Amino acid sequence: MEGKNSFYNDNKLNIKKLMKSGVLSSFLSALVAVLLGLIFGFVIMLIALPANALIGFKHIILGGLKRIGDVFYYATPILMTGLSVGFANKMGLFNIGASGQYTMGMYFALYVGFMWDLPDGIHWVVACLAGFVGGMLWGAIPGIFKAFLNVNEVITSIMFNYIGMYLVDMFIQGNSAMYVSDKTRTQYLPAEVQMPSLGIPNSNVHLGIILAILIGILLYIVLQKTTFGYELKATGFNRFASEYAGMKGKRNIILTMAIAGGLSGLGGAFGILAPSGIAGSSMTYEPINIIAPAGFNGIAVALLGNSHPIGIIFSAIFISYIQRGGTLASLAGYKPEIIDIVIAVIIYFSAFTSLILEFISKLFGKGRKNKKTLVDNEIKEAE
Amino acid sequence: MGEYIIEMLNITKTFPGIVANDNITLKLKKGEIHALLGENGAGKSTLMSILFGLYQPDSGEIRKNGKPVKINNPNDANDLGIGMVHQHFKLVDIFTVLENIILGVEPNKMGIIQKDEARKKVLELSEKYGLKVDPDAYVEDITVGMQQRVEILKMLYRDNEILIFDEPTAVLTPQEIRELLQIMRGFAREGKSILFITHKLNEIMEVADRCTVLRKGKCIGTVNVKDTTKEELSRMMVGRDISFKVDKKESKPGEVVLSVRNLNVVSKSHGKNLVKDVSFNVRAGEIVCIAGIDGNGQREIVNAITGLERPTSGTITLCGHDITKASIRERSIRGISHIPEDRHKHGLVLDYKLEENLVLQRYWQPEFQNKGFIKFDAVRKYAERLIDKFDIRSGQGPITITRSMSGGNQQKAIIAREIDKEHELLIAVQPTRGLDVGAIEYVHKQLVATRDAGKAVLLVSLELDEVMDVSDRILVIYEGEIVGELDPKTTTLEELGLYMSGAKRDNAKEINDGREE
Incomplete structure (x- = not known):
């Protein structure tokens, strides 16, 4: 009993x-x-398409397994933008400007890749760091506006998406060392600026995914274990109490936005510096006035991961996984847009x-x- | 048909893990003011929510005029003539007073609101009961007192005859309280029946005919107010004797700890002087109270001392250091502890665990962090010590999410944190607001203990009893100026009231000279 x-x-x-x-x-x-x-x-x-629904659905569910390398490859940039959005969100800031920061980071990485002459081993490392700096800059500015003028970061960071994108397109088109005008794309990057590949066949998956996961774990530690994380979360939960406790709210807002921007920028660097499967080529950027979708996918990733860095690692991989399956569903006669609907619904429900x-x-x-x-x-x- | 208009018989209501109402019987006579007394969490609000149709009882019966009724929702309650003024008002901020009053029962012709008709009725009611409101003002622009009058008019507009007031005086100034009690008496004379939820004994003694006391979900009894005493009621409520007199020895003021000189604060929004040339000292070992009606500059003075807002001019010195321009953190290090007015807004991060809140002022000290990493085991140990020492009660100890704790224990957590922190000056702003008698006694003891430990205490309070009982020296503030310095041992409540309302004032020069030595 x-x-x-x-x-x-x-x-x-x-x-x-x-x-x-x-x-x-x-x-x-x-x-x-x-x-x-x-x-x-x-x-x-x-x-x-009722007849093919089962087979198509099977592609969506299991398709990613056949392209596991690509799952991680495509997860890399959205993992970084997801971490960016989630990290800012922990402080109660909505970083909708991940796209602009991503584009800026990409441009900085490209610039270092083309314009700087550096030894082989460290060229891609410096290019990545430059990407981080570029994103940081683009994140810090809305942060400064927020901290000192109390301008809503949503508005400034949306605007900075456009400003960043047009600026980058302008710079690239004006630089003949970087731009091939008849192909409306950037030149091929030299191989030593490209990220080391992980060597999985039929996939461009590279060191970036491992770095991104490590960064996610690092952010988790920062948020959970450090005084900075304690301050950041306290500010996110209750700005007034954090001020009352003497925390430097303005500094923390700028720092948080700068770090969030840096994460997106690093995502942009990882995206553009990815190795190419075809020798002598590389990823390229087309300056055609389109906002990078990786930033908005990052919002979805952060939402599904509940802004928790570890959750975001899983949600980025999951979303990438289901997107791979979605492209396979076209084999059964479905438009790839169908998978976008599924993802939208998942995000909708996770809200x-x-x-x-x-x-x-x-x-x-x-x-x-x-x-x-x-x-x-x-x-x-x-x- | 008996004499009772409402009978709640043997009401039992349980929530997971707690019996909120255990076999409670409450009978309301027609035309009486019936007080419902109990500590926080005694089950008052649950019982009233049952009467108002927000909860269904597990067992028991409600009768109106002797006939059993079923109240499934607030609309049913309204149909039975039951109206309620909630503790937290339920008004639409961006609507006008009139729109709020008619909300849900708009008089209309084919869907078009007949505002003139409504306005006429509202003005009549407002005239008849002395409920002054401006029907066209927006709710977000009017004072809390007027918002409450809007809530009362809502009940009257719906012709309710049974009026429930849920802790209506908690948000009001002494003057507004007096007015409200007057209005309630008027209702009772009209034949309306009033249920008055409160834990303020003075108000019950003043206005109620009968009083039902609840304790921990059980009904302790119903008494005729004129046959009982405050002491008797508080014993019924708490289950032990409560001393209303704060037990304290003569103060022995020492060195000047806080010195405020010629402080001025000009409002940013309308350019008015909210604080005018205020100077005073607080010494070690004394409790100085700034007394006044809410909104006379107390908040601005406190914000200037704690650093939440910059004063326009003047100097603030703490233990000889000029801290007028110091950061909040620096002031904290130099020895200011602050129990803020709004514990939810400033005092706590409600979504943090209790232990995280207990180190909110100290997490950066070497005791709790090493190279930027928080020492969580040290935090846990410290939290356990404070919880033990200050008797903070919560569901799961240090890891309780602070939001889930009772108001009294949240306040205890803040007090523990601020008193245990190294400090020379403790600033306590309305430290007993919204607390029940037992918790108030506790807070007062802690303030006196802090004083006796040789610290300076600056108390800001709106409660006259608290001002008179706890402080060693009273500074009365009126429209941003200190208009008098009183000794609580020799002054009277009436005199204090005269100063507070601006009817009496001493020469400012004299006050300052009196303190300068």
């Missing part, structure tokens, strides 16, 4: 502990969002995190209540 009671209690405590830690619950809610999104996607596929969380805790709550009355009854019987 007594043994039974303690069993229930232990059980209760464990679930509670996990729920309290928040990790399990955010993971579960992301999972529910993913499942709902997939179901919804399947329904759309059924409507669009309902709180609702889903409530739903989950209700499920658990009921279970707990039943157990409690059970225990109570037993106690009553014993009496």
Whole structure:
């Protein structure tokens, strides 16, 4: 009898502990969002082309497995922009300017790649660092506006997406060492500026993904373990309390936006410095006045990952995975846009995190209540 | 048909893990003011929410005029003539007073609102009961007191005859409280029945006919107010004797710790002088209280001392150091501890764990960090010590999310943090606001203990009893100026009130000279 009671209690405590830690619950809610999104996607596929729905859906679910190298390759830039958006979000800032920072980082990396003459081993490293600096600059400016003039960072960073993109396009088109005007693209980068490939066949996956994951873990440590992370989160939760406690709010806003920008910029560097499978060529940039989509994908990645650096690592890989599957679904006659719809739905549902969380805790709550009355009854019987 | 208009019989309501109402019976007579008294968490609000249809009881029965009724939602309650003024007002900020009053029951002809008709009725009601409002003002622009009158007019507009007031005086100034109690008496004379939720004993003694006391979800009893005393009621409420007199020895003021000289604060929005040429000292070992009606410059003085806002001119000296332009962190290091007015806005990061909040002022000190990394085991140990020493109660100790704690314990956490931190000056702004009697007693003891430990204490309070009981010296502020310095041992509440309302003032020169030695 007594043994039974303690069993229930232990059980209760464990679930509670996990729920309290928040990790399990955010993971579960992301999972529910993913499942709902997939179901919804399947329904759309059924409507669009009923005969091939099953085979197409199988491509979406399992297709990524066949191209695992590409999954990680395409995950690299959106992981970086996701970390960027998520990191700023921890401080209560919405960095919608990841695209501009990404483009700036890419340009800085390209500039170092073409214009600087550096030894082979370190050329790509310096180019990456330059990308980080370029993104930082583009993130810090909205941060400065926010800190000193209280201009909403959403507005400035949207504007900086355009300013950054047009500036970069202008600079590139005006630089004959970088630009091939009849092909409307940049020159091929020399091989020593390209990131070291991981050597997975049929894929351009490179060292960037490993660096990106390491950076994600590093951010997690910064947020959880350091005084800077403590200040940053406190400011995000309650700006007034952080001011009351004497934290340097303005410095922290600028620093956070600069780091967030740097992360996106590094993403841009990783994107453009990726190695090419064909010898003598490289990734190129086309200055055709289009905002880099990687920035907006980063918002989706950060949302699905609940702004948690480790969550973002998984959500970036997942989104890349399902995108690879989506391109394969075209083999079954589906437009690749269908996968964009599925991803949109997943993000849509993950925005309902709180609702889903409530739903989950209700499920658990009921279970707990039943157990409690059970225990109570037993106690009553014993009496 | 008995004499009771509303009977709540044997009401029981449980929430997961807690019995909020345990077999409670409450009977409301027609035309009486019935107080519902209890500490925070005693089950008052739950009981009223059941009457208002927000919760369904697990068991028990509600009767109106002797007939059982079922109240499934606030609309049912409204149909039965039950209206409620919530503690946190439920008004649409960007609507006018009139629009808020008619919201949900707009008089209309084929869907077109007949505002003139509504305005006439509202003005009549406002005239009749002395509820002064401007029907065309926007709710976001009017004072809290007027917002409350709007809530009351909402009930009257709906012809409610049973009026529930949920802690209506918590947000009001002494003057507004007096007015409100007057208005409530008027309602009772009209034959309306009033349920008055509060934990302020003075108000019950002043206005209520009967009082039902709840403690930990149980009904302790219903008494006739004229046959009882404050002490009796508080014993019923808390379950032990509470001393209303703060127990303290004569103060022994020492060195000047805080010196404020010719402080001026000019409002950024309308250019008015919010603080005018204020000078005063606070010495070690004394509690100095700035008394005054809310909004007379207290906030600006505190912000200037703590560094939250820069004063326009003047100097502030702490233990001989000029800190007028120092950063908030520097002031904290030099020895200012601050219990802020709004504990949710400034005092706590509600989404942080209790332990994280307990080091909010100290996380950067070598004791708690090493090369930028927080020493979480040191934080945990420190939190456990404070929780033990200051009796902070919470669900899971140091790892409790602060938002889930009761208001009283949140305040205890702030007090623990600020008092345990090295300090020379403790600034406490309305430290007992919204707390129940037991917690108030606790806070007062801590303030006196801090004083007795040789620290300077600057208290800002709107509660006259607190001003008189706790402080060693009273500075009265009126429209940004210090208009009098009083000794709580020799002055009276009436005299204090005269100074606070600007009816009486001493020569500013004299006050300053009196303190300069």
